[in-house]
Amino acid sequence: MDIEYITRSKIDSFDEKSLEEILAEYILDYKDITLETSRKMAESVIEEVKNSLKISQTNDEFLKDLIAIPESGIAMGEMGVGSRGAGDFFVHRKIAEIVDSTKTSSLVNPTAQDDGGVVKASTDSGELYVTTAVDGIHSRLSEYPFLGGFHVTRASLRDVCVMGADPVAIISDLHLADDGDVGKLFDFTAGVAAISELIDVPIVAGSTLRVGGDMVLGDRLVSAVGSIGVSKYPPTARKRAEKGDIILLTEGSGGGTITTTAIYNGFFDVIWETIDISFIKASNALIKDDLVKDIHAMTDVTNGGLRGDAHEISETTGLGLEFQHEAIKSMVNPKVLNMLETLDIDPLGVSTDSLMLIVPENKVNEVKKSVLNAGVKIAEIGTVDNSGIARMNKSDGTIEELKPLFREAAYTKIKKLVGETTPEDFEIMKEKVQKAANNAIKKKDDVVNYINQN
Template sequence: MDIEGFVRQAIKQNDEKSVETSLRDKILEYKNINPEQASKMAFAVIEEVKNTLTIESHPDDFLRDLINYPKADVKMGEIGVGSRGEGDFFVHRRIADIVSSTHTNAFITPEAQDDGGVVKKSVGSNDIYVTTAVDGIHSRLSEYPFLGGFHVARASLRDVCVMGADPVAILSDLHLADDGDVGKLFDFTAGVCAVSELVNVPLVAGSTLRVGGDMVLGDRLVSAVGAVGVSEHPPTARKRAEKGDVILMTEGSGGGTITTTAIYHGMFDVVDETMDVSFIKASEAISNAGLLPEVHAMTDVTNGGLRGDAHEIASTTGVGLTVFDDKIRELINPKVLEMLEKLDIDPLGVSVDSLMIIAPEDIAEEVKKAVSGANVDIAEIGYVDDTGKAKLIRNGAEEALTPLFREAAYTKIKKVVGDTTPEDFEIMKEKVQNAALAAIKKKDDVVKAVREK
């Protein structure tokens, strides 16, 4: 529970004494302390929040703008941030706009909406491409730290691999709320290190803090794992896909999303299916065969499933993708597919953690040989055309392959929330756009002020 957030909201509508009493009771629900100590904590939080509110009457406009943030009046859940659907993609593109406004140079920027970012550095007469990626732990794996650490480390390394880079380092940023058991830190780190050991990539740095410091009660775990990779050839970015290319996909057994689905539906035997590093083995096989420079693009089937990835590739590159439903289903782990179908979850709308490779036909054949040689299943699932659209062929009929407003609902709570597009989505988009533009202006004003000091 965010007690600072509670006070900021409650103090607008209630007298201080009632807010203090209510907050004291909430603190006692979480902490084994006496009521007097809880009252002191509540009083301190209220005083701190009241002090921050005085900024509204400060005479310095610049200082007020610096401390306040541009409000969109659109909540994260309302527009589906983190839910890997249309709303999430829209917000991520606005974040990319802010990054692009800095005019700093990168070979692959967030504007490309690719799996990782890339900078190009010249070392003597050679060009070196440095790829970085970061992924956050699945929010529903807070109570299962090892699984959370394992899957987020794997996800971050995947994002580096699909850019055609050899992973060389892992970084971990770990946050555990005030009442969390320290054992969660160790279990999470062990999960990350299990992947590190399996793929021989060292965990070299990190940070460990409390979620919100003293302001958040409970034992919620949130974290991110980053990865760094290097290569001597240009990245296998989405923008390199060309008409006539073949689309390949490896077998997918899922990661954090599938693990979460299995745990919260009591289908625990499926969890074991996700515990592998075949994705990275496939990437290594392509690299070891010397095929990466010839592969046009690679991505992992994660954000919003194949629906989301295909749509994003088409929208950011201008090419079209046609894929076949039956070929895709054959490459989803049988136990995972059985679970998804039993729970009425669209296999094309969730992260199955397959590797998708786009390459010229002759190179695709060599890729299949290399990946199969690493004991990873791989097959052709479609082709690239020039339609600019993502299409699915199902039972001989063609249909648009478009992302839902949120990724396919894979837990009961997600089914309650739903995946339909809100009626006011266009209004929300405009508000979010305005907030992003305001953030860019604020950044520009602050940079100008600092430079003029």
């Protein structure tokens, strides 16, 4: 419950006394305090918000521009942000444009829409490639902190591994709302630490704060885990894929998304299928066997499922990808696949946490042998060509072009109600979002110029 949001949204519609009573009732729902104390808290919130709103009356026009949000008029949910589909990908490309506008130098940055970012450093022993990645906890795992910490750490490390880097450090940022039990912090950290211990990569830093300070009531947990990796070879970024390459896929049993699907649909035995580190074992085997340099591209099948990854790789490279449907299905953990098919969830539209490798034909057998020796299943699922289209050959003989839906395949009941279809006014929505991103870049430029001149 965001008390500040409620206050800001209602302050022009209610007199102060009425608003104070509304807020006091909300506060009493969460706090074991007297009505008098809750009213005093409500009064304080209203006073603080009123004071903050006075900034719009300042004569300092630059300051007013500084604190004004470049609003698009499009809400997160409307645009499908975080739902790993077309709307989400579009917004991420706009974020990448803001990053790219800085003109700072990096080998791989968000414009590549890749899993991690890479910078090159020079050392006495030669060049070193440093990869960083960060992932946020699955929002529906707030009530299951250990699982949330476990899976977000795996996700962050995967993003480092698929760039061909060897993970060397983990960092954690943890936010818990005001009424959350401190034990949630420990449970989440234990989940992060479990992965740290299993793969012998240390947790080196972190931050712990409350969500919204005194203004947000409840026990919602939000967090992010970052990973750092190093490599002596250039990254296995998507743009390195070439015509004639073979596409390999390891067996995926899912992470945060599959765990959430299992919990909220009652398939509790499936949770245990996700408690593994097969992905990292496969990646580490390739590093140990010195095969990373021979792999053109690596990615984890996460955001929007294989549909999303295939489309993004095709968009980034301009190449085509041809997949075999039955081969893909064979690389989904059987229990996970059964759950998805029982619930009518498209296995190609959700995160299965498989490792997808794009490899020159003459290196396929070596790569498969390395992964299999690590105890991880792997199979050939397709090829790269110059068609410019990602597509799949289905068992009935038909061919389907692989495109991300507006949102990833709905894997909970509430997501099915929200739906996956693209809004009719999506193009108009994109124009508004583009304008907001442009305005954000302009603000950044104005502030940088101001600081440089003063």
